[in-house]
Amino acid sequence: MTKAIRITEKVTPGVLRERNTRLVLQTVLIGDGSMSRADISRSTGLARAVVSEIVESLMAQHLVVEEVGTPSGRGKPAKPLRVDTDRQCLLMADLRPTEVVAGVVGLDGVIGSTGRVDLPPNPGVDDVIRVLDSFLRQLAADDGRAVLAAGVAVPAMLSPEQGIVESIQLRWTDVDLAGPLQEALGYDVVLVNDATAVAMSELSHQSQAGGSVIVLHIAGGIGSAIILDGRVHLGERQRAGEVGHIDVGVSDRRCKCGRTGCLETVANLPAILGDASVEDLDAVSSPGEDPALRALAERVDHAGRSLGALVCVQAAILDIPDVVIDGPVRRAGARLLDAIEQELARRLPAVDVRRPRFSTMADQSKMHGAAAAAMLHELGVLWHSSPDRA
Numbered sequence: 001m002t003k004a005i006r007i008t009e010k011v012t013p014g015v016l017r018e019r020n021t022r023l024v025l026q027t028v029l030i031g032d033g034s035m036s037r038a039d040i041s042r043s044t045g046l047a048r049a050v051v052s053e054i055v056e057s058l059m060a061q062h063l064v065v066e067e068v069g070t071p072s073g074r075g076k077p078a079k080p081l082r083v084d085t086d087r088q089c090l091l092m093a094d095l096r097p098t099e100v101v102a103g104v105v106g107l108d109g110v111i112g113s114t115g116r117v118d119l120p121p122n123p124g125v126d127d128v129i130r131v132l133d134s135f136l137r138q139l140a141a142d143d144g145r146a147v148l149a150a151g152v153a154v155p156a157m158l159s160p161e162q163g164i165v166e167s168i169q170l171r172w173t174d175v176d177l178a179g180p181l182q183e184a185l186g187y188d189v190v191l192v193n194d195a196t197a198v199a200m201s202e203l204s205h206q207s208q209a210g211g212s213v214i215v216l217h218i219a220g221g222i223g224s225a226i227i228l229d230g231r232v233h234l235g236e237r238q239r240a241g242e243v244g245h246i247d248v249g250v251s252d253r254r255c256k257c258g259r260t261g262c263l264e265t266v267a268n269l270p271a272i273l274g275d276a277s278v279e280d281l282d283a284v285s286s287p288g289e290d291p292a293l294r295a296l297a298e299r300v301d302h303a304g305r306s307l308g309a310l311v312c313v314q315a316a317i318l319d320i321p322d323v324v325i326d327g328p329v330r331r332a333g334a335r336l337l338d339a340i341e342q343e344l345a346r347r348l349p350a351v352d353v354r355r356p357r358f359s360t361m362a363d364q365s366k367m368h369g370a371a372a373a374a375m376l377h378e379l380g381v382l383w384h385s386s387p388d389r390a
């Protein structure tokens with residue numbers, strides 16, 4: 001996902017300039033309105049003249065603004081730089097099987113207005129294009145800023161060329177969603193797998209670059225994404241994290257994929273809920289004597305143990321103790337985290353066990369991560385919450 005510069009790549013002046021531009025913009029973003037040109041030169045090691053030339057170019061593209069400095073002591077006042085949030089914005093959307101949740105986000109990562117619209121039952125790709133086209137146009141018109149790009153989180157396996165290879169939840173195979181939308185809207189539309197989107201959101205909440213996280217997104221399906229040393233690991237064919245149909249030895253149930261024992265048969269949302277509703281999950285931490293709630297609580301425990309069995313393998317191979325859970329199952333709260341944590345404690349040395357946590361942005365994680373992916377795609381930079389902003 002990140003535009004890595006390969007060692008074998010010839011470092012032409014163009015490549016070097018692009019790399020330096022990303023470095024300057026990333027430094028302005030992290031500085032959050034505190035860095036002057038001189039500060040950026042000191043922080044990046046780039047010559048002052050190079051920084052100034054890049055800053056002028058970023059200002060001309062309405063990506064960066066230079067504030068009027070306040071005089072302090074002798075000499076010219078330093079003029080702090082910040083990301084230009086007045087002229088351009090990003091749009092973000094979270095495509096779910098029955099609805100679309102979408103919103104506007106500034107280039108500084110601050111979320112503006114959001115909304116949701118229903119999809120028709122069993123939507124085809126044309127239905128979704130029509131809904132997204134009008135919804136995104138409406139959001140942009142209300143916001144008033146120019147749209148740099150849109151990011152859309154989809155419950156689907158994607159090809160490196162952004163085609164949707166398969167979405168079991170939407171019952172789609174080999175469809176093009178991004179192409180027609182881009183053509184209609186006139187800006188880039190970046191698709192991201194939903195678990196990857198959650199990972200991108202977590203990545204943009206790290207106070208320092210370079211961390212590693214295991215993400216599990218649990219809804220109709222189960223997807224996983226791995227952040228390794230500050231990058232989302234997508235794999236050779238962008239299919240890393242397709243874990244829902246792995247047999248982790250905890251189930252003997254038949255799966256809709258035709259095999260037996262898949263993780264999804266006990267740990268996806270329908271398997272956990274059975275006859276219960278998502279709202280019932282709110283009560284599983286203290287189910288009392290209600291037989292239906294007690295059965296639901298047991299299914300949550302079983303799901304948690306199954307997820308723990310998967311995560312311990314991921315954590316042990318990759319040495320990643322930070323585990324993030326996202327999806328409607330977060331309503332099961334501490335009970336689900338307890339079950340995962342206990343399974344990890346049973347299977348791993350104590351030193352490797354850290355309590356799992358829910359995603360930072362909760363219900364907005366996927367669309368926020370989709371926006372982060374669009375930002376990375378367009379400008380090659382990521383948001384990072386600085387300690388005083390977090």
Ligand SMILES: [Zn+2]
Pocket residue numbers: 244245255256257258259262264
């Ligand atoms: Zn299966």
